[in-house]
Amino acid sequence: MEKQQSKDPLHGVTLKTILEQLEAHFGFDTLGELVKIKCFNENPSIKSSLTFLRKTDWARKQVEELYISNYTKFTS
Structure with a gap:
């Protein structure tokens, strides 16, 4: 039996990782606007x-x- 891979983009991703990737991509100035x-x-x-x-x-x-909404930019 094969393992099912989650289609949830948040599966296995910590809040810290999410925040670090968003900050690296947008910077805090843009994050504060978004x-x-x-x-x-x-x-x-x-x-x-x-x-x-x-x-x-x-x-x-x-x-x-x-x-x-920006998931593909972080996984490419």
């Missing part, structure tokens, strides 16, 4: 953003949706 959250606009860092996103479901969902 996802209107304070941790991207004021003194941004991966650490502070992770702390906020782990506590705030609506913001995490927006970041995950941005990652999914």
Whole structure:
């Protein structure tokens, strides 16, 4: 029996990896425009953003949706 591979682009990807890839691709300036959250606009860092996103479901969902909409750019 073959293993089924998940079609979920978030499967096995940590929030830290998602954030690092988005920041590397867009930079915090653009991320702050695309996802209107304070941790991207004021003194941004991966650490502070992770702390906020782990506590705030609506913001995490927006970041995950941005990652999914740009998924092919990160997997090529």
